[in-house]
Amino acid sequence: MDKIARIDMGAAGGPKVTVGDLGEYAGLGGRAMTSLVVAAEVHPLAHPLGAENKLVISPGMLSGTTGSMTGRLSVGCKSPLTGTIKESNAGGQAAQVLARLGYAAVILEGKPEGDDLYKIVINKDGIQVIVDNSLKLMDNYPLVAKLRQEYGDKAAYMSIGSAGERKLLAASIACTDPELRPTRHCGRGGVGAVMGAKRVKAIILDDAGMKMRPPKDPDAYRDANRKFVEGLRKHPVTGEGLPAYGTNVLTNVLNEAGGYPTNNFKSGQFADSAKLSGETQAALEISRGGSATHGCHRGCVIQCSGIYNDKDGNYVTKQPEYETVWSHGGHCGISNLDTVAKLDYIDDNIGVDTIEMGVTIGVAMDAGLAEFGDDAAAIRLMEEVAKGTPLGRVLGSGAAITGKVFGVERVPVVKDQALPAYDPRAIQGIGVTYATTTQGADHTAGYAIATNILKVGGDVDPLKTEGQIELSRNLQIATAAIDSTGMCLFIAFAIMDQPETFQALLDMLGSFHGITMTGDDVVALGKKVLSAERDFNARAGFTKHHDRLPRFFYNEPIAPHNQTFLMKDEELDEVFNW
Amino acid sequence: MPRSIPDQSKFAPGLTLQLDADQLHAFFPLLQKGVAVPATVGCTLKCLLCDQFSIPADYVTDRITTIFMDNRPVDDLEHTIIQDGSRVTLSAAMPGLVGATMRRGGFYAALRQGISHVSGGAAAADQHGTVRIKLFNLLLAELGPLVLARGLILEPAELADLLKSIPDRPLDSSPGTSRVLLTVRFNE
Numbered sequence: 001m002d003k004i005a006r007i008d009m010g011a012a013g014g015p016k017v018t019v020g021d022l023g024e025y026a027g028l029g030g031r032a033m034t035s036l037v038v039a040a041e042v043h044p045l046a047h048p049l050g051a052e053n054k055l056v057i058s059p060g061m062l063s064g065t066t067g068s069m070t071g072r073l074s075v076g077c078k079s080p081l082t083g084t085i086k087e088s089n090a091g092g093q094a095a096q097v098l099a100r101l102g103y104a105a106v107i108l109e110g111k112p113e114g115d116d117l118y119k120i121v122i123n124k125d126g127i128q129v130i131v132d133n134s135l136k137l138m139d140n141y142p143l144v145a146k147l148r149q150e151y152g153d154k155a156a157y158m159s160i161g162s163a164g165e166r167k168l169l170a171a172s173i174a175c176t177d178p179e180l181r182p183t184r185h186c187g188r189g190g191v192g193a194v195m196g197a198k199r200v201k202a203i204i205l206d207d208a209g210m211k212m213r214p215p216k217d218p219d220a221y222r223d224a225n226r227k228f229v230e231g232l233r234k235h236p237v238t239g240e241g242l243p244a245y246g247t248n249v250l251t252n253v254l255n256e257a258g259g260y261p262t263n264n265f266k267s268g269q270f271a272d273s274a275k276l277s278g279e280t281q282a283a284l285e286i287s288r289g290g291s292a293t294h295g296c297h298r299g300c301v302i303q304c305s306g307i308y309n310d311k312d313g314n315y316v317t318k319q320p321e322y323e324t325v326w327s328h329g330g331h332c333g334i335s336n337l338d339t340v341a342k343l344d345y346i347d348d349n350i351g352v353d354t355i356e357m358g359v360t361i362g363v364a365m366d367a368g369l370a371e372f373g374d375d376a377a378a379i380r381l382m383e384e385v386a387k388g389t390p391l392g393r394v395l396g397s398g399a400a401i402t403g404k405v406f407g408v409e410r411v412p413v414v415k416d417q418a419l420p421a422y423d424p425r426a427i428q429g430i431g432v433t434y435a436t437t438t439q440g441a442d443h444t445a446g447y448a449i450a451t452n453i454l455k456v457g458g459d460v461d462p463l464k465t466e467g468q469i470e471l472s473r474n475l476q477i478a479t480a481a482i483d484s485t486g487m488c489l490f491i492a493f494a495i496m497d498q499p500e501t502f503q504a505l506l507d508m509l510g511s512f513h514g515i516t517m518t519g520d521d522v523v524a525l526g527k528k529v530l531s532a533e534r535d536f537n538a539r540a541g542f543t544k545h546h547d548r549l550p551r552f553f554y555n556e557p558i559a560p561h562n563q564t565f566l567m568k569d570e571e572l573d574e575v576f577n578w
Numbered sequence: 579m580p581r582s583i584p585d586q587s588k589f590a591p592g593l594t595l596q597l598d599a600d601q602l603h604a605f606f607p608l609l610q611k612g613v614a615v616p617a618t619v620g621c622t623l624k625c626l627l628c629d630q631f632s633i634p635a636d637y638v639t640d641r642i643t644t645i646f647m648d649n650r651p652v653d654d655l656e657h658t659i660i661q662d663g664s665r666v667t668l669s670a671a672m673p674g675l676v677g678a679t680m681r682r683g684g685f686y687a688a689l690r691q692g693i694s695h696v697s698g699g700a701a702a703a704d705q706h707g708t709v710r711i712k713l714f715n716l717l718l719a720e721l722g723p724l725v726l727a728r729g730l731i732l733e734p735a736e737l738a739d740l741l742k743s744i745p746d747r748p749l750d751s752s753p754g755t756s757r758v759l760l761t762v763r764f765n766e
Contacts, residue, residue: 236641236643236671236716237671237673237677240670240716241670241671241672241673241715241716242673244715244716245715247673247674249672249673249714249715250672250673250674250676250677252610252669252712252714252715253644253669253672253676253677253680253714254676256646256649256667256669256712256714257646257649257651257676257680257690257693258649258693259676259693269649274607274610274611277610277714278715279714279715279718280606280607280610283603283606304673322674422676426690426692426693427676427679427689427693428689428690428691428692429679429686429688429689429690429691430675430676430679430689443674443675443676446675447674447675467688467691468688468689468691471686471688471689472689475675490673492678493671493673493677493678496678496685560649561649561692561693563693566692
């Protein structure tokens with residue numbers, strides 16, 4: 001990963017590729033790369049769908065190596081959904097292949113005149129940008145099937161569906177999994193719309209003839225990776241719970257805690273949650289000849305995904321994740337896993353964020369476009385998005401736009417991005433992160449990553465109110481750093497509970513790059529990323545007044561705890577005071 | 579405290595099923611939704627789990643990392659008092675920030691301030707009652723047989739639904755019209 005490719009899609013005479021060295025971005029990867037490039041190079045007041053915006057694609061610092069769990073790909077830009085800086089990441093094969101091809105980043109710049117649609121082919125011989133108007137308005141599954149006929153089954157594919165071409169604000173960028181299905185999405189923030197605005201339909205990544213990235217100290221790297229894998233396998237979450245049930249194992253627990261937003265955040269419990277649970281889902285998948293244990297990229301040892309088949313044993317979609325089952329399920333009063341699976345397939349196929357779309361359908365139900373619990377109506381509304389009808393374009397622009405168009409007061413968004421599946425009135429601390437993150441409401445912006453080991457900002461008394469502010473700050477710092485490594489966030493539990501596994505991660509980073517890595521270095525990296533993101537957002541016009549939850553969280557108590565969001569504004573304003 | 583014997587006189591008629599081990603999964607939906615079990619109440623949660631249900635203390639400590647009572651995450655088993663009708667939910671370790679947040683005595687417990695169970699009160703004289711038990715995820719298979727062997731109090735409709743889901747059930751296990759104490763044992 002010693003070079004950066006810049007592709008000026010708006011260059012005179014057609015797209016122009018320039019490959020250069022890393023320069024000031026040396027040593028960066030993942031979110032650190034995307035955010036520092038966007039912060040430095042994109043005008044903060046640029047229109048997100050205009051030529052001034054850039055789409056930065058970057059594998060993690062350890063992607064493309066023999067290390068386990070290193071396959072996350074970051075995509076960054078100014079978000080058309082939020083107006084803030086955005087980093088959205090996904091699994092799949094793309095990060096590994098792009099890293100082995102030697103690119104620390106591929107940056108799409110400019111915007112072409114005219115309606116031509118392009119595909120970009122990146123292989124050992126270089127980069128080609130090719131007009132291919134035969135791909136127009138194709139959705140991800142048929143698109144990848146068509147591309148495979150030309151570029152084969154050894155490549156990895158990144159693509160946008162019809163939603164990205166239509167520049168819908170919920171549009172995602174799909175990355176293919178090991179079976180070459182477009183199931184892994186950089187979902188949040190409308191990054192697919194930015195790719196669509198640059199008229200790039202697909203990026204074909206072929207690493208034939210390339211080798212794994214070599215570590216500076218191969219023996220030490222191998223040893224650290226072995227200890228890291230051992231740590232993941234022996235931990236009950238990464239070694240048992242996630243492989244058996246996937247992330248949807250959270251449905252039962254969140255419902256029990258009264259933090260499962262139901263019927264567009266009107267209640268914290270859903271009576272039929274057991275029908276949607278990870279336990280039920282896994283049993284159903286296995287009984288239908290699918291799988292409840294499956295990796296999204298090669299080198300994954302957690303295997304939190306799965307294969308969801310219909311009752312006749314035919315593939316429907318990958319195992320829907322917890323947030324998807326919630327957004328299309330309980331949030332809309334729907335308790336049928338087959339309906340959720342069908343909606344998940346539509347999301348992946350047209351290329352939209354499952355959280356944003358599920359929340360939007362719930363808001364539309366609140367607007368009276370359908371009844372809560374009406375499976376057929378939910379599918380019908382998603383089909384409007386797929387067809388690109390005027391109603392579909394409104395819905396595909398997310399919950400905030402839909403709420404405004406239909407006059408809905410209860411719209412669960414922060415900085416216009418839909419809240420994920422945890423009610424902040426029940427779990428106040430996560431509301432702090434929702435409100436203050438640089439990304440808009442995002443459950444992965446402050447993950448449970450070893451802050452107890454890192455001691456970011458000192459020890460925290462878990463019994464005091466200010467502990468929630470401290471924890472959110474520390475979690476956001478640690479997460480920004482991990483997002484830069486290319487590591488899957490689910491390693492969090494093993495490195496949080498097992499200091500030797502955390503040390504193994506540091507040793508992997510250190511032995512690969514030939515440096516000594518400490519917890520302090522991780523903290524410094526996280527702060528550097530967050531500071532750049534906060535600075536960009538400030539220059540884009542965001543103030544502390546945007547770091548707030550919607551008022552209904554303060555005014556409407558939620559059952560069963562009958563609690564509102566209690567954190568004071570002054571406390572929220574302290575999160576980034578380091 | 580000696581292991582207590584449920585007062586079965588209130589739940590007639592009793593029904594016992596002897597099933598193959600691979601039929602355990604038929605009970606998972608019911609165990610996720612929660613089942614009423616006879617118990618001695620007025621004791622601590624730790625007593626309920628370790629003494630009445632005979633769950634080894636180290637299993638409770640290491641494996642049952644997430645516990646709710648009446649929808650509130652529990653941190654202190656030794657000062658949480660079981661009442662008649664209490665709802666107790668048991669789960670293994672959960673992923674995600676919220677999974678870590680819900681952990682008993684976890685580092686991130688502050689994030690759920692406001693819904694945590696507040697321990698207090700003292701154990702009262704033992705009395706017979708019922709507790710509603712829910713099992714989630716890995717604990718379904720691990721603790722399910724133990725809960726089922728103690729006996730579940732089922733309404734006729736619940737029993738009817740359950741029996742429909744068990745293939746090759748014994749012919750004499752048809753549901754009646756009153757609540758029943760169902761005991762289930764599995765062949766080795």
